Amino acid sequence: MARIVRFHEFGGPEVLQIDDVPVGEPGAGEVRVRVGAFGLNRVETLYRSGQFGPVTFPARIGYEMAGTVDAVGTGVTQWRAGDRVAALFGQSMEDYGTHGEQVLYPADLLVPVPRSITLEQAAASWMQYGTAYALVEVAHISAGQFVVINAASSSVGLAAIQIALREGAVPIAITRGRDKASALAELGATHVIVSDEEDVPARIMAITNGQGAQVAFDAVGGEPLSALLTAMAPQGIVIIYGMLAGYQCTLALPPLMLANLTLRGFSADLLVRDAASRHRLADYVGSGLADGTLIPVIDRCFSLDDIVEAHRHLESNRQIGKIVVTV
Incomplete structure (x- = not known):
């Protein structure tokens, strides 16, 4: 038996509870991991509140974790007991929820944890760097380019800043409040x-000496997206990976057309579905964590017993960086 985070009805953080659940042995192609830490992700709040559609109760939850292999299933040759690993994202939380003391996970969707970092740091790495890796894999950013990053104090926003710097680009961070x-x-x-105090497009144009930004990494969407398009350089690309300002917007087409812009929707699980892009992502992020050019920013650590408070903190929007739960 292992202590596993589950919910028996939709609702706020208070519906989360810790149940004793038999984990069982890993099946073919699976690994069992003793979890050391896991990160929280906003999509988990949507899942928990019922915005992802029906689930079978009681439901497990969680996209991220890092820990130590304690058993491997048949056909698994790349891992053995004692290996430190972290989970790549995008799996069904109902099938592979990661929040608990022990989990089963597909062997092909685990990555090694570099010796230079802790399990807490590893748990704060792969979802955010894997998402921000779109700047490399999709936008192909290069040295000297201006990269606009909104929702910049989120864990993905901070990861995008670090990746931009690693590639020699110039990160322009957007945040709503002066406090961050x-x-x-x-x-x-x-x-x-x-953004609460300044004209965002005007400031971008001033920073870029009137040429506009070559890349925008947009977690906000909604109506602000239309204004952002007016501050893009010719043939720039806007990658939309979030909808914090709403699911719809009214787009002004002339900036999009006249500047020959690319407006690209992006879901990070795209990068882990294909083996080739998954390996490129793993190599890029793994090398960055190992050499210190990518350093995860942890806002606060909670214990497993404080999972409800951890979710409340996530929903407060006060954090800068990743919220991690230690097991």
């Missing part, structure tokens, strides 16, 4: 725009 601006500058953003 100084922290973003300290964490590597070359420029910081406070």
